[in-house]
Amino acid sequence: MKKFSMSIPASSGNLGPGFDSTGMALSRYLTLHVEEQEQWEFKHESPFLPVVTDYTEHLIYQTAEKIAGRYRKQLRCCKVTIESDIPLARGLGSSASAVLAGVELANQLCELNLSSEQKLYYGTEMEGHPDNVAPALYGGIVFSAVTAGGEIEHLKTGSRGLELVIFIPETELKTAQARRLVPDTFSRDLASSASAISNVMVAAMLSGDYPLAGRMMEQDMFHEPYRAEVIPNYKLIRGNAKKKGAYGTVISGAGPSMISFVPVGEGKRLRGMMKGILPDYEIAVLTIDEAGLQVEK
Numbered sequence: 001m002k003k004f005s006m007s008i009p010a011s012s013g014n015l016g017p018g019f020d021s022t023g024m025a026l027s028r029y030l031t032l033h034v035e036e037q038e039q040w041e042f043k044h045e046s047p048f049l050p051v052v053t054d055y056t057e058h059l060i061y062q063t064a065e066k067i068a069g070r071y072r073k074q075l076r077c078c079k080v081t082i083e084s085d086i087p088l089a090r091g092l093g094s095s096a097s098a099v100l101a102g103v104e105l106a107n108q109l110c111e112l113n114l115s116s117e118q119k120l121y122y123g124t125e126m127e128g129h130p131d132n133v134a135p136a137l138y139g140g141i142v143f144s145a146v147t148a149g150g151e152i153e154h155l156k157t158g159s160r161g162l163e164l165v166i167f168i169p170e171t172e173l174k175t176a177q178a179r180r181l182v183p184d185t186f187s188r189d190l191a192s193s194a195s196a197i198s199n200v201m202v203a204a205m206l207s208g209d210y211p212l213a214g215r216m217m218e219q220d221m222f223h224e225p226y227r228a229e230v231i232p233n234y235k236l237i238r239g240n241a242k243k244k245g246a247y248g249t250v251i252s253g254a255g256p257s258m259i260s261f262v263p264v265g266e267g268k269r270l271r272g273m274m275k276g277i278l279p280d281y282e283i284a285v286l287t288i289d290e291a292g293l294q295v296e297k
């Protein structure tokens with residue numbers, strides 16, 4: 001009888017101009033305890049989980065079923081007990097964590113022996129882009145690109161001295177809805193300026209020049225200008241965080257949360273100063289998760 005647990009971190013996609021490509025793993029987790037039994041059962045033990053009445057409609061089950069089907073295998077029935085402190089549809093990669101949980105569930109139950117690259121590929125296929133799946137899988141900050149041939153190239157880097165402050169509003173914003181606000185095409189001039197900003201942001205992140213990285217994050221031209229109007233308190237949060245010493249503040253993933261990058265040890269101070277301005281927000285001080293997806297047998 002199989003019995004195992006797994007944990008998958010939250011993640012913040014884009015980091016401004018790294019649209020659909022760059023993301024970091026965060027110190028909040030989706031945790032599954034899995035035990036074989038005679039029928040399927042999903043037990044949710046936290047308020048941060050969706051109401052799902054039929055297990056066949058559960059994103060984790062649907063993903064696992066799809067992966068098993070690729071290998072012409074049948075999933076064994078299980079009881080899956082789930083805990084999570086990742087809020088849904090807030091731009092913290094809840095769906096990417098759930099999709100990876102489904103991939104890993106199939107991997108364990110069907111003994112597929114999937115490589116990390118295969119997990120990244122399947123997770124990206126389900127999510128549509130790798131910016132959340134890659135850091136949730138590998139931990140750290142991950143830059144990834146889907147090539148014209150459909151392969152995924154990626155590079156993981158560590159955090160070295162960064163702390164994150166996340167401003168989480170009460171309202172949800174579904175990624176699918178936020179993606180409809182971004183134009184389908186960009187002119188050559190706009191695309192070259194936007195990717196120049198992204199290049200400098202990435203170079204600055206890799207060399208640990210966080211003041212420059214923060215300035216470039218706030219100059220994004222790929223998605224932030226089109227989404228800003230639906231993000232509550234966008235200018236207020238960015239402006240105040242800057243005045244209070246943040247390197248940079250951007251929309252986390254597709255929003256509506258925003259994320260500030262601050263030096264290690266400065267997060268609590270920024271949270272304290274912003275709490276009075278944003279009384280209805282949850283303001284969380286998080287670190288970068290370096291481990292990614294973990295399985296324990």
Ligand SMILES: Nc1ncnc2c1ncn2[C@@H]1O[C@H](COP(=O)(O)OP(=O)(O)OP(=O)(O)O)[C@@H](O)[C@H]1O
Pocket residue numbers: 011012013030049050058059060084087088089090091092093094095096098132173174175176252253254255
């Ligand atoms: N643990 C989970 N179990 C089942 N379904 C989940 C789970 N987590 C997320 N989902 C599904 O994913 C939806 C949220 O996905 P969505 O892509 O809109 O936002 P997000 O992943 O939280 O944010 P972003 O992609 O901007 O980082 C939820 O409404 C729910 O349907």
Ligand SMILES: N[C@@H](CCO)C(=O)O
Pocket residue numbers: 013014019020021129131132175178179223253254
């Ligand atoms: N890169 C994605 C992140 C959310 O899944 C977006 O901005 O739509």
